Amino acid sequence: MTATTTHRFQPVLLGTDINAYGMARSFHEEYGVVSWALGSFPLTPTRDSKIVQVSIDSEFASDDGFVRVLSELGRRERAADPNRSLLLVPCGDAYSALLSAHRETLAEWFDFVMIDDELLASLVDKASFYRLCEQHGLDHPVTRTYSRQQFVSGTPIELPSEFPIALKPADSVAYLDCQFPGRKKAYVLANRQQLDETVRRIFSAGYPGELILQDFVPGDDSQMRVLNAYVNRDGTVAMMSLGNPLLEDYAPASIGNYVAIVSESNDAVYAQAKRFLEAIGYVGFVNFDMKLDPRDGRYRFFELNPRQGRSSFFTTLAGLNLARWLVRDVVEQEYGETVYGREHALWVGVPRPILKRYAAEGQLKAEALQLIREGRWGSTVFYRRDLGLRRRLNMWKLWLSYYPDYRRNFGNRELDL
Template sequence: CEKHGVPYPHTFTFTAQMLNAQGEAPAEVLDQIDFPFPMILKPSDGIMWWQHEFEGQKKAYEIADRAELEQVIRDSYASGYTDDLILQDRVPGNDEYMRVLTSYSDRNGKVRMMCLGHVLLEEHQPHGVGNHACIITEPNDELMGGVRKLLEGLHFVGYSNFDVKYDERDGSFKFFDFNTRQGRSNYYVTNSGFNVAKYVVDEYVFNRPFEPEFVTAQDEALWMVVPMGVVDKYVKDPELRAKVHRLDKEGKGADPSFMKGDFVFNHWLRMWHTKLRHFKLFKTYYK
């Protein structure tokens, strides 16, 4: 990241080997953390994390103080989880400061497609915190350029997905993580005009050349899985709320939970239940 000018938050990696004989985080280890509370804590291995559940477990934590940090570390490893815990400086700002970037790199490690989305809302319930709920495509060539250099410098192949947040403290976009996969909200890319399934089929099934060789999503498009009422209540910026309504009226919106040709009554009923449940979830967990 430093080589290619991709900013990231101050980060400290806590490993199981750092625990003392009592299964606790030693003070001399935690004293090495060079950023203040509140801070973010998340597991490096999400699959193993959910295989070892414990009381109060969350997908990610906003740690308020040293006592809470010690408790979460102790509970995490006592549950049987053995991989690393990632501690990061908390970048201030609400959901509207978030961005998501998805890329496709060919078998030679050349980036062929990039799509940047402006996240307006995320989920906040413990098992879903950070999951995207509303995205508008919003290009930023400078931001995408640094990541393109990073991916090609790594000779990375396949899909990549980055969570990004604007840091008003220094005016930079901080990259939180590098997911070597498509994101849960990946249909925002397809709705922007770039069907990721087509990229991999064209390359690995039909051996077709990429035309054009490199492309970025430039047109506005809307992706959302929450009711419009949730957007109206919890998206703070009135201009962004107005943009959501405009794109929806222009037919540029998509909710992949409800697709043509995918109707089964029980499925349809479950999707509506899930969608409407967001009213209760946001009322309960949104701060």
């Protein structure tokens, strides 16, 4: 059912990936509006769509290109319709950073909710994020850092715990430019040889930042949790939605990306995250990853993304449409008590046979299969109001590519040496 509003607005999405399509679908489901998406490269999830119009500029991911494209768009659209709100929604880490850096310039034409670049930098850099966690009482794994300077000087690596340990770059944006054999988004390392070789490869590829070494929290994918929230411009938390992933992507470049999530509720997690967000002065969409530690029953927070996540459409499926909170805050300026996700629904980002074959057996998988039988499930890209022939074929081609990916990569989290 489409909601109504007396205010006119135009969503302008920064990105062309599945995150952008999920937001476009949320806007279309809630308000019947067609979104605009801007990016530097066309990606499959937003191709051949009737609910999102895509514009590509090869320089859009650069500072100059970003400001140029948006300034031209803002001037033109404000002149054509000065009473319409242009809502900017970043749908990726790089675009969040660009929007934060150029907030003052773009605020002349666009409406958006974005933290300043100083707070953004402290949150997206995992080393400083964990220091904030320590300061504000947010549970996280035991953590050590290792810098490029320490690597060059030959400083021994201090371990956070016994092996296995988890390793990931502190600066995920800078890591995007680093390419080398065996590159993964994150690593689980079983011994010192794997650790030393992985560190050598990362720094030899030119990575400039720190590396994060952490105590590996045991358990399969079903121990993970993902939390979406929206914080109003006045700093009050409007919405929180918790999901329980039961399967992750295992392709080397995509490890850690969820492909199946059952929405759930946990008041203790909600309270802890809410306190943290309000204490640091956060505003806008936010996405947390965490894992239930079976050793003590605590949820260990792994990272914060200053945007909605690529799998965040599970929140819309569970009844808390993502677009609604931004419109209520920025366009309608309507506020109230925090709304917490309580409904159970299943979001999938891969074909159901992959879920049935590769998800770990247990209560969560049984619940997911029951939700499928009850029809309480969905995906981001298969939207019944946006399934023209070309789009349908492209989406099926995308989904079929997961079968060989899982046959090749499932269960392989270690670096092959």
